[in-house]
Amino acid sequence: MKYLFFFLILLTGCKFEKKIKPELKSPVGYSLENPVKIKLGEDLDEISGIAYDKSLGAIIALNDEAGKLFKIYTDNRPPSIGYRFNKGGDYEDLCYDGKNWYALKSNGNLSKIENQFTDSMRSTEYKFPLKGKFNFET
DSSP states (O other): OHHHHHHHHHHHHSOOOOOOOOOOOOOTTOOTTSOOOOOOOGGGSSEEEEEEETTTTEEEEEETTTOEEEEEESSSSOOOOOEEOSSOOOEEEEEEOSSOEEEEETTSOEEEEESTTSTTOEEEEEOOSSOSOOOOOO
């Protein structure tokens, strides 16, 4: 009898609710319900980081070795030429704060990318402050 009582308490404590799936909205110019393959060139064989830039309507890709950013459009336009921001390196990830792009090197150094997607694009590199060997593979 005490087991039946315990079982009833356990059952009443559980909620049996139907889970609601979150509604995902497609970015402008792309339908998640109808995915499209985008053919990328050899320059984009080694992508280390990607991020979506809503203002450009493009996925921004970071080439691992070349220190270049590429715009991959979600409509039918081909990917952009690569914009070099720094000499080559072992880049691991990319992020955007709404104003500037940042690229993370495997050693922890962070490059702030300035004059994005122009002929005068360059970067300022900030050294990782700790001494020793670090690997920021993502």
